[in-house]
Amino acid sequence: MIESTASLDRAAILARLRTLLPADQVETSEAVLKEASVDRFKKYQSVNGIFDAPTPAAIAYATSAEEVSAVLQFANEHLVNIVPRTGRTGTEGGLETSVADTIVLDCSKMDRIIGIDPENMQATVQAGVPLQVLEDQLREQGLTTGHSPQSKPLAQYGGLVATRSIGQFSTLYGAIEDMVTGLEAVFPDGGIQKIKDVPRRSAGPDIRHIVIGNEGALCVVTEVTIKLFKYMPDNNSFHGALVDDMRTGVAILREVVTNGFSPSVARLYSPDDANQHFSHFSKNQCVVVFVAEGPRGIVKATGDEIDRVLAQHRHERVDPQLIEDWFDNLNWGQDKIDAEKAAMLSNQQLGYTTEVSANWSEVANLYDAVMERIRHEYPHYADLPMLGGHSSHSYQTGTNMYFVYDYRIDCAVEEEIAKYHVPLNAIIVEEALRHGGSMVHHHGIGKYRTPWTTAEHGTAYPMLAALKEAFDPNGIMNKGTIFPVDGAIPAAAQHPDTTFTGPAGLRG
Numbered sequence: 001m002i003e004s005t006a007s008l009d010r011a012a013i014l015a016r017l018r019t020l021l022p023a024d025q026v027e028t029s030e031a032v033l034k035e036a037s038v039d040r041f042k043k044y045q046s047v048n049g050i051f052d053a054p055t056p057a058a059i060a061y062a063t064s065a066e067e068v069s070a071v072l073q074f075a076n077e078h079l080v081n082i083v084p085r086t087g088r089t090g091t092e093g094g095l096e097t098s099v100a101d102t103i104v105l106d107c108s109k110m111d112r113i114i115g116i117d118p119e120n121m122q123a124t125v126q127a128g129v130p131l132q133v134l135e136d137q138l139r140e141q142g143l144t145t146g147h148s149p150q151s152k153p154l155a156q157y158g159g160l161v162a163t164r165s166i167g168q169f170s171t172l173y174g175a176i177e178d179m180v181t182g183l184e185a186v187f188p189d190g191g192i193q194k195i196k197d198v199p200r201r202s203a204g205p206d207i208r209h210i211v212i213g214n215e216g217a218l219c220v221v222t223e224v225t226i227k228l229f230k231y232m233p234d235n236n237s238f239h240g241a242l243v244d245d246m247r248t249g250v251a252i253l254r255e256v257v258t259n260g261f262s263p264s265v266a267r268l269y270s271p272d273d274a275n276q277h278f279s280h281f282s283k284n285q286c287v288v289v290f291v292a293e294g295p296r297g298i299v300k301a302t303g304d305e306i307d308r309v310l311a312q313h314r315h316e317r318v319d320p321q322l323i324e325d326w327f328d329n330l331n332w333g334q335d336k337i338d339a340e341k342a343a344m345l346s347n348q349q350l351g352y353t354t355e356v357s358a359n360w361s362e363v364a365n366l367y368d369a370v371m372e373r374i375r376h377e378y379p380h381y382a383d384l385p386m387l388g389g390h391s392s393h394s395y396q397t398g399t400n401m402y403f404v405y406d407y408r409i410d411c412a413v414e415e416e417i418a419k420y421h422v423p424l425n426a427i428i429v430e431e432a433l434r435h436g437g438s439m440v441h442h443h444g445i446g447k448y449r450t451p452w453t454t455a456e457h458g459t460a461y462p463m464l465a466a467l468k469e470a471f472d473p474n475g476i477m478n479k480g481t482i483f484p485v486d487g488a489i490p491a492a493a494q495h496p497d498t499t500f501t502g503p504a505g506l507r508g
């Protein structure tokens with residue numbers, strides 16, 4: 001916990017907040033505030049009623065950029081910590097309130113679709129529009145955003161942009177940074193700044209990228225303009241195959257993608273991970289999945305290339321209907337979140353993930369190195385019900401690796417993160433950095449990967465730090481997120497080896 005730097009006490013913060021927003025937009029019920037002090041990083045603790053982060057002073061519900069501006073100006077003047085939020089699906093502690101008397105600034109009531117513009121193939125939405133709501137409206141018009149993270153039913157545009165999110169169809173449509181053409185954001189000094197949408201420009205550095213991925217640590221996203229695509233689901237073709245090992249699977253993904261084809265989905269599952277999803281056909285083998293989308297001719301050509309590449313490797317084909325059925329049930333709405341909570345309580349078992357990326361030449365080595373280290377170094381390896389990984393987003397130069405690990409809690413609820421998640425996450429992050437990759441592919445740094453922010457950016461870190469100094473000089477924005485701050489992470493959640501500094505600091 002970090003002591004509050006606010007120049008006002010909690011009562012005075014609330015009194016001032018109530019002069020800025022209508023009474024029904026300031027939430028102070030203790031139970032609701034406790035829930036607002038964490039995100040899914042502490043999903044097991046919170047489902048057991050344990051909240052060890054400081055309880056925020058209030059949740060402020062903004063309904064306009066002007067209200068966001070008023071709250072930020074007030075907080076900036078009196079050094080009150082702000083945690084912006086929208087859909088609340090964050091997984092990395094970005095929503096955790098590490099400072100006493102924080103204001104959680106909730107933008108979910110800013111939920112207006114401002115316009116859908118089929119001629120210019122873009123839509124403009126407020127930050128609180130859920131992706132699913134926009135997508136449903138677009139599909140009625142034969143359009144799509146192409147954005148489909150698994151959290152689509154719940155995630156909202158502010159968070160989608162703030163975390164640099166990515167969807168399941170990224171190999172064709174790209175990630176959020178490829179989709180945003182313009183946006184509006186509010187900075188701690190209260191300035192409402194709009195980046196106009198244009199197809200492209202060469203007018204200095206691309207300032208969209210100061211906002212995209214800022215995780216609420218620089219500014220609040222209030223409006224977003226995104227690209228649209230034609231929606232042609234009738235043309236989709238689904239492809240699946242079983243292959244012997246991860247190296248073969250990586251080679252197949254690489255060949256299809258680098259030969260100039262853009263299947264919307266290109267995935268590879270390790271045997272253990274595959275058993276979670278495809279146990280009815282995976283036979284303890286690796287599973288490769290492709291989906292081709294778009295105009296009929298492109299789908300046909302992409303399917304032909306997938307067939308050609310698969311034919312060069314030992315494989316067994318999977319019935320395409322099984323792959324299609326799997327996709328239809330992949331997303332997570334409130335129903336699955338509730339079922340997960342019930343399961344956590346009934347059998348004390350939960351799953352976690354750490355997603356990283358690396359170039360093609362290193363990704364299989366990275367996968368092997370992580371498995372090897374966990375097997376030999378992690379004292380509770382034998383007790384893990386599941387350890388595996390998948391690649392789900394491929395690029396011309398490399399791919400991601402999404403490590404998944406389940407564990408059964410056999411310790412005090414408060415000790416679970418330190419015993420399981422922290423050491424496993426640390427090994428994965430260290431190996432990603434050691435293999436020249438990124439320690440975080442799409443969930444954001446949040447608060448629990450900040451011990452490696454400087455190693456991630458290396459000699460470029462001063463550029464990142466300068467953004468914080470320039471846009472949030474008083475340090476009121478989501479303290480402890482992205483930028484490491486002493487005390488933001490409880491000591492028990494710090495891995496002893498977080499002094500890792502990249503390749504020079506390698507062990508053995």
Ligand SMILES: Cc1cc2nc3c(=O)[nH]c(=O)nc-3n(C[C@H](O)[C@H](O)[C@H](O)COP(=O)(O)OP(=O)(O)OC[C@H]3O[C@@H](n4cnc5c(N)ncnc54)[C@H](O)[C@@H]3O)c2cc1C
Pocket residue numbers: 039040083084085086087088089090091093094095107127148149150151154155156157158159160161162163164165166167168214215216217219220221222332442443446478481
């Ligand atoms: C079941 C599940 C599946 C997921 N699948 C994916 C996936 O496929 N791909 C993927 O990329 N991610 C995935 N995620 C992670 C997460 O859902 C996404 O990162 C999503 O973009 C977060 O959006 P949100 O609206 O829920 O943001 P929140 O959880 O509310 O916030 C997340 C972060 O963004 C900041 N933030 C929120 N709103 C704003 C704003 N208006 N301005 C500035 N900062 C803001 C917060 O402070 C926090 O740091 C998944 C999560 C879950 C629980």
